[in-house]
Amino acid sequence: MKVGLFIPCYINQLYPQVAIATLELLEKLDVDVSYPSTQTCCGQPLGNSGYEEDSKGACQLFVENFKEYDYIVGPSGSCIYHVKKHFDILEQTPDVIKVRNNAYELCEFIVKILGKIDLGAQFTHKVGLHKSCHGLRGLHLGSCSERMDAHFSTEEDLLNNVKGLELMSLTRKDECCGFGGTFSVFEEAISVKMGKDRIQDHLDNGVEVITGADHSCLMHLEGLINRNNQPLKVMHIAEILNSSI
Amino acid sequence: MGRAAILKSVKENKPTLVPLPKIDLNPFQENVDILETFKSNVKLVGGNIQELSQLSNIDSEVEKMYPNASEIISCIPESNLGTVSISEKTSPHELETVDLAIVKGEFGVAENGAVWISEEAVSTRVLPFISNDLVIILNKEDLCLHMHQAYKLISERKRNFGLFISGPSKTADIEQCLVIGAQGAMSLTVILT
Amino acid sequence: MSHSEKATIFNKNEAKVNWHNKALWFVREKRDTAAHKVKGWEYLRELASGIKANVLSNLDEYLVEFEKNALKKNIKVHWASSAEEHNAIVHKILADKKAKKVVKSKSMLTEECHLNSYLEEKGIEIIDTDLGERIVQLAKEPPSHIVLPAIHKTKEEVDELFQEHLGTTPSNGNPEYLTNEARKHLRQKFIEADAAITGVNFAIAETGGFVVCTNEGNADMGAHLAPVHIACMGIEKIIPKEEHLGVFLRLLARSATGQPITTYSSHFNTAAPGTEMHVVIVDNGRTEQLSREDFRSSLHCIRCGACMNTCPIYRRSGGHSYDTTIPGPIGSILSPGKDLKKHSSLPFASTLCGSCSNVCPVKINIHEQLYKWRQLVTKDVKQPFIKKSILKIAGIVLSKPKLFSLAGKSARFMLKYAPRFMVYSNLNAWGNARELPEVKNQNFDEWYKVKRKNHG
Numbered sequence: 097m098k099v100g101l102f103i104p105c106y107i108n109q110l111y112p113q114v115a116i117a118t119l120e121l122l123e124k125l126d127v128d129v130s131y132p133s134t135q136t137c138c139g140q141p142l143g144n145s146g147y148e149e150d151s152k153g154a155c156q157l158f159v160e161n162f163k164e165y166d167y168i169v170g171p172s173g174s175c176i177y178h179v180k181k182h183f184d185i186l187e188q189t190p191d192v193i194k195v196r197n198n199a200y201e202l203c204e205f206i207v208k209i210l211g212k213i214d215l216g217a218q219f220t221h222k223v224g225l226h227k228s229c230h231g232l233r234g235l236h237l238g239s240c241s242e243r244m245d246a247h248f249s250t251e252e253d254l255l256n257n258v259k260g261l262e263l264m265s266l267t268r269k270d271e272c273c274g275f276g277g278t279f280s281v282f283e284e285a286i287s288v289k290m291g292k293d294r295i296q297d298h299l300d301n302g303v304e305v306i307t308g309a310d311h312s313c314l315m316h317l318e319g320l321i322n323r324n325n326q327p328l329k330v331m332h333i334a335e336i337l338n339s340s341i
Numbered sequence: 342m343g344r345a346a347i348l349k350s351v352k353e354n355k356p357t358l359v360p361l362p363k364i365d366l367n368p369f370q371e372n373v374d375i376l377e378t379f380k381s382n383v384k385l386v387g388g389n390i391q392e393l394s395q396l397s398n399i400d401s402e403v404e405k406m407y408p409n410a411s412e413i414i415s416c417i418p419e420s421n422l423g424t425v426s427i428s429e430k431t432s433p434h435e436l437e438t439v440d441l442a443i444v445k446g447e448f449g450v451a452e453n454g455a456v457w458i459s460e461e462a463v464s465t466r467v468l469p470f471i472s473n474d475l476v477i478i479l480n481k482e483d484l485c486l487h488m489h490q491a492y493k494l495i496s497e498r499k500r501n502f503g504l505f506i507s508g509p510s511k512t513a514d515i516e517q518c519l520v521i522g523a524q525g526a527m528s529l530t531v532i533l534t
Numbered sequence: 535m536s537h538s539e540k541a542t543i544f545n546k547n548e549a550k551v552n553w554h555n556k557a558l559w560f561v562r563e564k565r566d567t568a569a570h571k572v573k574g575w576e577y578l579r580e581l582a583s584g585i586k587a588n589v590l591s592n593l594d595e596y597l598v599e600f601e602k603n604a605l606k607k608n609i610k611v612h613w614a615s616s617a618e619e620h621n622a623i624v625h626k627i628l629a630d631k632k633a634k635k636v637v638k639s640k641s642m643l644t645e646e647c648h649l650n651s652y653l654e655e656k657g658i659e660i661i662d663t664d665l666g667e668r669i670v671q672l673a674k675e676p677p678s679h680i681v682l683p684a685i686h687k688t689k690e691e692v693d694e695l696f697q698e699h700l701g702t703t704p705s706n707g708n709p710e711y712l713t714n715e716a717r718k719h720l721r722q723k724f725i726e727a728d729a730a731i732t733g734v735n736f737a738i739a740e741t742g743g744f745v746v747c748t749n750e751g752n753a754d755m756g757a758h759l760a761p762v763h764i765a766c767m768g769i770e771k772i773i774p775k776e777e778h779l780g781v782f783l784r785l786l787a788r789s790a791t792g793q794p795i796t797t798y799s800s801h802f803n804t805a806a807p808g809t810e811m812h813v814v815i816v817d818n819g820r821t822e823q824l825s826r827e828d829f830r831s832s833l834h835c836i837r838c839g840a841c842m843n844t845c846p847i848y849r850r851s852g853g854h855s856y857d858t859t860i861p862g863p864i865g866s867i868l869s870p871g872k873d874l875k876k877h878s879s880l881p882f883a884s885t886l887c888g889s890c891s892n893v894c895p896v897k898i899n900i901h902e903q904l905y906k907w908r909q910l911v912t913k914d915v916k917q918p919f920i921k922k923s924i925l926k927i928a929g930i931v932l933s934k935p936k937l938f939s940l941a942g943k944s945a946r947f948m949l950k951y952a953p954r955f956m957v958y959s960n961l962n963a964w965g966n967a968r969e970l971p972e973v974k975n976q977n978f979d980e981w982y983k984v985k986r987k988n989h990g
Contacts, residue, residue, distance in 0.1 A: 103978055242566070276884070283883060288966070346817075351821050358588075382794060455794075504754075510749065514683070516707070524717060524750045
C-alpha cells in the first residue's frame with residue numbers, strides 16, 4: 097500500500113510541526129508514505145469564496161500529484177472533504193475518481209484503513225476535542241448532536257487510548273468555531289465571537305489543551321487565545337498521537 | 342397572470358416524477374404503556390388529568406375543579422352542569438362570556454397528549470377556543486400510540502372541521518418564558534373514564 | 535447594508551448577543567430532547583423529504599386536485615402569480631364584504647407580500663394576533679424569526695411597548711401579566727373583526743382541506759368568529775394525502791420548539807354555515823425556484839425555524855441582519871433566488887458548518903446550496919475588485935508549484951520580519967482580534983528535503 101502524504105498549504109507554510117508529526121506517525125505505523133513535493137493546495141479557499149471555476153487548475157494539479165497512490169492521507173478534514181465533495185467540478189476521469197475515492201483524513205485512515213486505535217501514545221493533560229464541522233458532518237468522522245444516531249467518534253476513540261490523557265466533556269459538543277475560511281475575515285465580528293465562545297467552553301470545562309483534526313479551526317482559536325493571553329494550548333491531534341510513541 | 346400562468350410555469354419547471362414513498366409503520370412500533378404515556382404527555386403540555394371510575398360522577402368532579410364557573414356549556418349528555426345550551430345555530434359571538442365548556446373527545450394520541458375533537462362534538466367551532474377553561478371527556482380505551490394511527494381513525498369522518506387539541510393555549514413569545522393561557526383556553530383538563 | 539455590516543453592529547452589544555444566542559440555543563436543545571424521544575426520527579425525516587420531492591415533481595396535478603376538492607366543499611379558490619396580485623385579491627374579498635377590521639394569524643407569506651401596509655393604505659385595520667407578531671407590529675418592526683417573531687425583544691422592552699399602546703401598568707416585564715393584558719386586548723379585536731386572515735401550514739390535495747397550527751389559538755379565534763376566513767398559501771404547501779399529515783405534524787412542532795405538537799392543529803374542510811372560506815394560492819417566485827435544479831429542494835421548507843435556532847451565525851447576529859422576510863439559513867438560499875444582488879451577502883453569512891441541514895425536518899441540503907449560491911454570486915454580481923483579483927491570482931499561483939513555493943516563502947518572510955505595526959495595520963482584518971501564527975524557520979517542504987531526501 098503506497099500512501100501519498102497531502103499537506104494543506106497553510107500547514108506547510110505556517111505549521112510544519114503538524115506535517116512532521118503526521119509523517120512520523122504514519123511511518124511509525126509502518127506505512128509506506130511519501131510526499132509529492134510539487135503539491136500546492138486542494139482549492140478549498142477559492143471554492144468557498146465562490147471562485148470554484150478558478151480553482152480548477154489547483155484541483156487538477158492535486159490529482160496529478162496523487163493519482164499514482166493507493167491512498168492519499170492528510171491532516172485536514174476540511175481539505176479532504178473538499179476533494180471528495182467538490183472535485184465534482186472536474187471532468188470525472190478514472191484518475192479523478194480514484195483520487196476522490198481514496199482521499200482520507202488522518203484519523204479516519206488510521207482507524208478505518210489501518211484498523212488501529214491504540215497507537216501507544218502518551219500525553220498527560222486535560223484535553224478538549226474540537227470536532228471540526230467538515231470532518232464531523234462532511235466526512236462523518238463521528239456522530240453529530242443534531243442527528244438521532246448512535247454515538248461514535250473516530251477522534252475520541254484515538255484520544256481515549258492515549259495514556260494519561262483526560263478527555264474533557266464540553267457544554268456544546270459540536271458547535272462551529274467560526275473560522276469558515278474567508279468568513280473569518282469578511283464576517284470578522286461573528287467569527288471572533290464564535291471563536292471566543294468555543295474557547296470559553298473549553299476553559300469552563302477545565303481543558304488545558306485544545307485539539308482537533310483541522311488546523312484551520314485551531315489556528316483561529318489559537319489566534320484568539322494568544323491575543324487574549326488565555327491559559328490554553330492548541331495542538332493538532334497528529335501531534336498528540338505522535339507524542340511518546 | 343393567475344391560475345393559467347402558475348400551472349403553465351409549474352409544468353415547465355417541475356423535475357421528472359419522483360415516486361411517492363410508502364409509509365412503513367414498523368420503525369415507529371414500540372412497546373409502551375399507551376395510557377401512562379398519554380397521561381404523562383398531557384401533563385407535559387400543561388394539561389391536567391383526572392381519572393373517573395364512572396362518568397355519572399362527572400358533575401361533582403368538575404365542580405370541585407372549577408367552583409367559580411358560572412356560565413357553563415355541556416356538550417355531553419352525562420353532565421347537568423350546563424347553564425347555557427347551544428346548537429349548530431348558535432352564533433359564535435354569543436359564547437364570549439363562557440367560563441367552562443365540557444366536550445367529548447373522540448380519541449387521544451399517546452405520543453403528544455392530543456385529543457381529536459370533531460365539529461359535531463362542539464356544535465359551534467369557536468367553543469373549545471373561546472371558553473375560558475376546557476374539559477374534555479375521554480374514554481380510556483380510545484387511545485392510540487401515534488399520529489399515523491390517529492389519521493387512520495379519522496379517515497372516514499365527515500370532513501367539515503375538526504382539530505387535535507394538546508393542552509391549554511400557551512405562548513413563549515415574551516423572552517421565551519412559557520405562559521399558560523394565551524388566546525384560547527386558560528386550562529385544559531382531560532377526564533379519563 | 536450587507537449582513538456582515540449589520541452583524542458587526544449587532545455584536546457591539548456583547549451582552550445582548552450572549553442573551554440572544556442562549557435563548558435560541560435553548561430552543562435547539564428542546565428540539566433535540568423532543569427528537570430523541572421519537573423512535574424512527576431519521577426515517578420520519580426521510581419520509582418527509584421524499585413526500586415533498588414527489589410533490590414538487592407533480593405539483594401542477596396536486597394543485598388542480600386540491601382546487602377541485604376544495605371547490606366541491608364550497609371553498610373559494612384564488613390564484614396569484616405575484617405579491618401584488620395576492621394583495622389585490624385579498625383586498626377585493628375584503629372590500630366586497632365591506633370589511634374594515636381584520637385579524638391575522640401568523641403567515642410568513644403575507645409578510646413576504648407586505649399585505650399589512652397594502653391594506654392599511656386602503657383604510658383597513660389589520661391586527662396581527664400572534665403575540666410575538668403583535669409585539670413587533672406595535673414596535674413597527676419586521677419579525678426577526680419565523681416562529682418566534684419577537685425573540686430579539688427583552689421583556690422590559692415588551693413592557694414599555696404595552697404601556698404605550700395597551701395602557702398597561704409598569705410590571706418589570708412580567709410575562710404572565712403582559713400576556714394576560716394582550717389576551718384581553720386581542721379578544722376585543724377578535725370579537726369586532728369583519729374578516730380573519732390565516733396562513734396555511736399544509737394543504738391536502740386529496741381532500742381540498744388545509745391545516746393551521748398554533749399554540750395560542752389565535753388563528754381559530756379569528757376564523758371562527760369572523761364571517762369571512764381567507765387562508766393564504768404558497769404553492770409548495772401542498773401535500774398529497776391526509777395520511778401524510780401524520781409525518782409532518784410529528785416533525786413540525788418538535789423541530790420548531792421542542793413540543794410534541796402545537797396546542798391546536800385545526801383541520802378546515804368547509805366553511806361554517808353562513809360564513810365564507812377562501813384560499814389564495816400564491817406563486818411569487820416559487821415556480822422560478824422550482825426551475826433551479828440545485829435549489830429547488832428549498833421549496834420543501836415547512837417553516838419550522840429549526841435551522842435558525844441551530845445556526846451559530848443567526849444566533850449571534852439576529853434575524854434583522856439578514857434584511858429579508860425569511861432570515862437565517864433557509865432565507866439565505868431562498869432570497870438570492872428573488873434578488874441575487876440585494877441578497878448577495880447572505881450565502882456568505884455562513885461557515886458552511888452543516889448543522890442546519892442536519893436539523894431540517896425535510897432534509898434540505900441547506901449548506902450545500904449556500905456553497906452553490908456563492909458560485910452564482912461571483913459570476914452574476916459585481917465583486918469588489920481587490921477580492922476578485924486576489925482570488926483569481928491565487929487560482930493561478932495554486933496551480934503552479936514553483937510560483938506557490940515562491941509566494942509561500944515571501945509571505946512567511948514578510949510575516950516573520952515585518953514590524954508589528956505593519957503586520958497588524960487596518961488592512962489586516964484577521965489581526966483585529968487575533969494574533970497571526972508564529973512563523974517557524976522552515977516550512978515543511980524545506981524540512982522534508984533535508985530530513986527525507988531519499989524519497990525526493
